[in-house]
Amino acid sequence: MTDPTAPASAGTSSTGTASTAPAPAGTSSTGTASTAPAPVPDPDDNRRQVLYWRLLARLFDPEEQPALESASLAVVEDIGLPPALLDPGASVDSVVQRHPDLADEFDGLMTPEAEPDGERDRAAEVRRAALASKLLLNVFSTGSGAVSAGQLARWQSDTGWLERALGCPPGGLRGGRATGPAAGGLGSELGSLEADLVSRMRLREVLADPKLAARLTPSMSLIEQLLRDKGNLSGVALANAKSLIRRYVDEVAEVLRTQVEKATAGELDRSVPPKRVFRNLDLDRTIWKNLTNWSPEEERLYVDRLYYRHTTRRTTPQRLIVVVDQSGSMVDSMVNCTILASIFAGLPKVDVHLVAYDTRAIDLTPWVRDPFDVLLRTNLGGGNDGPVAMAMARPKIAEPKNTVMVWISDFYEFDRSQPLYEGIEAVHRSGVRFIPVGSVTSSGRQEVNPWFRERFKALGTPVVSGRVDKLVHELKTFLT
Secondary structure, X not given: OOOOOOOOOOOEXXXXXXXXXXXXXXXXXXXXXXXXXXXXXXXXXXXXXXXXXHHHHHHXXXXXXXXXXXXXHHHHHHOOOOHHHHOOOOOXXXXXXHOHHHHHHHOOOOOOOOXXXXXXXXXXXXXHHHXXXXXXXXXXXXXXXXXXXXXXXXXXXHHHHHHHHOOOOOOOOHHHOOOOOOOXXXXXXXXXXXXXXXXXXXXXXXXXXXXXXXXXXXXXXXXXXXXXXXXXXXXXXXXHHHHHHHHHXXXXXXXXXXXXXHXXXXXXXXXXXXXXXXXXXXXXHHHHHOHHHEEOOOOEEOOOOOXXXXXXXXXXXXXXXXEEEOXXXXXXXXXXXXXXXXXXXXXXXXXXXXXXXXXXXXXXXHHOOOHHHHHHOOOOOXXXXXXXXXXXXHHHOOOHHHEXXXXXXXXXXXXXXXXXXXXXXXXXXXXXXXXXXXXXXXXXXXXXXXXXXXXXXXXXXXXXXXXXXXXXXXXXXXXO
């Protein structure tokens, strides 16, 4: 029984009967809810999400998640892709060999063009997710423990497929040489991964077996390990190490030689009249300019004036001095710049000198034409003493106006910073074209002593990026 003296509760009248409140939005006046149609989830969105969840789970936890694996297998089979894409032990090469039609799909996979109508092709996105997951897992899930030559070769091959997927040329991501539109900062990460894999190899055992050594793919990280360990190798292992170094040197030299040949093309010197000798005769221009003297009746061209080609201005200095810091952080620069020096040494009218230093300096000029011999004579690691190298390099300057000095270092000299800078400043003010080049590690990162960087900038000789293509560009600017 209701107490008549109790206050009326919310939603009731004072007589105890329920009052009718206004119907809330979305309900009828009778209190029944009107049901709006719920959005239907896109099945392709669910498929793509399953694949990415599996990717993340695999990257952060090597243990298999049965539910995600079975769901991913169902997705892959449903969209007509081979289940081998989900096999962590299968390389991309093996998948493509069994299914050749997939090769073209990997090219530019991660840089798709926008749909012309702006609509998303969700089915295509699922397919790209499955292929991209395979690439990312094979490249970034490297595990732990010892690494065999075959595993390293497979990783390098899979990385090549990732480079293709990102629109980069082969080797374009590793070692900080990223050139593709989607490269971003992956170069340093891949360089670090490769260096880690190489360090986990039982390299001496691999080199001692010719079959295993033949499966190695030369890379900067591998060459770094070989150069550091060459003193501990002998016999078959040393011969295989030298073969790998030679292969890498030849491959890099092929690329750099093309760049140098382009960089040293001369400009026409129109301030000097052309020499009137037969070898300079411009026959095409002579005929063109005298066409008005053509006699149709006689079918003969009368030449009033001969035209000669201008000679090219000398584009290279008489002397190029390259000084390379061979301390531990300078492996890439040591390898690339010795190759670059050998290429310049092969050009006419160029006298190239090469000096390498750590706490001592060594004159490598007698072997400058063969970078392979130079590298075998280097001792990577240790400290550095720039003034010692300057003391060896400075006497090589005969005519400052016709000399370029390229100095490759991270310029961390500590208590020797001021003496080295004073020597560099004196060389620069004498008329020598001085080019400071920053250090580059095998992962592509550059680090230069800020103290030197600021002083070089004030001197008008800012530090050049440690990338070799940038150095070639700078040499072109100075030499032409």
